[in-house]
Amino acid sequence: xxxxxxxxxxxxxxxxxxxxxxxxxxxxxxxxxxxxxxxxxxxxxxxxxxxxxxxxxxxxxxxxxxxxxxxxxxxxxxxxxxxxxxxxxxxxxxxxxxxxxxxxxxxxxxxxxxxxxxxxxxxxxxxxxxxxxxxxxxxxxxxxxxxxxxxxxxxxxxxxxxxxxxxxxxxxxxxxxxxxxxxxxxxxxxxxxxxxxxxxxxxxxxxxxxxxxxxxxxxxxxxxxxxxxxxxxxxxxxxxxxxxxxxxxxx
Amino acid sequence: xxxxxxxxxxxxxxxxxxxxxxxxxxxxxxxxxxxxxxxxxxxxxxxxxxxxxxxxxxxxxxxxxxxxxxxxxxxxxxxxxxxxxxxxxxxxxxxxxxxxxxxxxxxxxxxxxxxxxxxxxxxxxxxxxxxxxxxxxxxxxxxxxxxxxxxxxxxxxxxxx
Numbered sequence: 399x400x401x402x403x404x405x406x407x408x409x410x411x412x413x414x415x416x417x418x419x420x421x422x423x424x425x426x427x428x429x430x431x432x433x434x435x436x437x438x439x440x441x442x443x444x445x446x447x448x449x450x451x452x453x454x455x456x457x458x459x460x461x462x463x464x465x466x467x468x469x470x471x472x473x474x475x476x477x478x479x480x481x482x483x484x485x486x487x488x489x490x491x492x493x494x495x496x497x498x499x500x501x502x503x504x505x506x507x508x509x510x511x512x513x514x515x516x517x518x519x520x521x522x523x524x525x526x527x528x529x530x531x532x533x534x535x536x537x538x539x540x541x542x543x544x545x546x547x548x549x550x551x552x553x554x555x556x557x558x559x560x561x562x563x564x565x566x567x568x569x570x571x572x573x574x575x576x577x578x579x580x581x582x583x584x585x586x587x588x589x590x591x592x593x594x595x596x597x598x599x600x601x602x603x604x605x606x607x608x609x610x611x612x613x614x615x616x617x618x619x620x621x622x623x624x625x626x627x628x629x630x631x632x633x634x635x636x637x638x639x640x641x642x643x644x645x646x647x648x649x
Numbered sequence: 650x651x652x653x654x655x656x657x658x659x660x661x662x663x664x665x666x667x668x669x670x671x672x673x674x675x676x677x678x679x680x681x682x683x684x685x686x687x688x689x690x691x692x693x694x695x696x697x698x699x700x701x702x703x704x705x706x707x708x709x710x711x712x713x714x715x716x717x718x719x720x721x722x723x724x725x726x727x728x729x730x731x732x733x734x735x736x737x738x739x740x741x742x743x744x745x746x747x748x749x750x751x752x753x754x755x756x757x758x759x760x761x762x763x764x765x766x767x768x769x770x771x772x773x774x775x776x777x778x779x780x781x782x783x784x785x786x787x788x789x790x791x792x793x794x795x796x797x798x799x800x801x802x803x804x805x806x807x808x809x810x
């Protein structure tokens with residue numbers, strides 16, 4: 399039973415990284431300028447690396463012969479446990495940045511807290527990931543400021559994106575049943591404790607970016623229980639196409 | 650020469666596939682080499698989680714050791730303590746510089762790198778310190794992109810991590 403809980407938790411963490419990494423990879427070759435194209439795809443690569451560490455561990459914990467690739471390519475949308483925020487379409491570069499910033503601020507705090515996980519391998523993965531996520535958060539924070547406090551047009555687009563995406567931030571701190579159980583043994587992070595630090599960071603950067611932090615209203619949720627927006631199915635169809643069409647294919 | 654000394658000599662010949670002038674020992678990713686009941690165990694640690702070079706490195710180490718007669722080899726990966734550029738050897742840094750990549754400046758624990766504060770990175774082409782950061786993300790996960798304002802050449806900087 400304990401193993402299943404840990405497996406679910408690892409998948410939840412890994413799915414967030416995988417789905418966001420896949421979204422960011424869509425920018426490959428389409429970035430506004432070459433340097434930012436490379437930055438976004440570098441972040442995507444980091445996220446895929448983190449996914450691999452989490453899924454390799456998940457496969458080992460499960461011990462039923464599934465591999466990291468099986469977990470990534472052979473599960474359906476309802477089996478994915480990522481938060482809704484990461485599966486939303488990229489939109490323009492500004493919207494991608496807002497989404498990334500809201501997630502990075504959370505991800506940074508989550509991995510920082512996971513350093514103290516009682517699960518040693520999870521703590522090690524967190525230690526490795528945190529170094530990379532530190533760069534991600536700096537990148538998205540800087541672009542929040544640059545575009546928010548940029549031209550009237552860029553400011554307007556950033557504010558609209560922030561207003562639209564806000565309803566997906568509540569779920570970041572919504573504890574799933576798995577998390578509630580694993581917090582008791584010190585394996586998982588108590589998300590409630592991250593919320594004030596997250597709000598503080600978001601406010602600090604938004605203030606500097608001259609953006610108005612939206613009021614908390616209705617919050618969307620469902621990702622952690624497998625109830626997703628329609629966007630995830632399309633993303634998976636793209637990502638999993640090869641393994642679905644040619645099972646076991648390698649190169 | 651003891652057995653592990655021989656192994657370290659062999660590992661010196663395993664290059665980083667992306668930056669072939671430095672080897673895996675220069676890079677500081679070899680954490681342990683030991684014989685456990687006739688089996689040779691080499692423990693490595695990844696530079697970046699998603700660095701595609703890691704799979705190639707692991708495979709090259711294995712092939713190299715097998716070709717040197719070590720049939721029973723296991724390559725283990727550990728994530729903690731996490732790799733840091735502080736583990737790059739001095740020799741490795743000199744090789745990077747000669748190759749045209751500016752080596753990391755200062756220690757990875759330098760907190761001034763946390764938010765948008767630029768450090769002085771010398772241009773590997775003309776030695777000028779009049780350089781500027783173009784992007785923290787470069788052609789591989791381990792590098793940032795810089796530009797020299799004197800010789801006007803862009804260059805890679807092996808970033809502190």
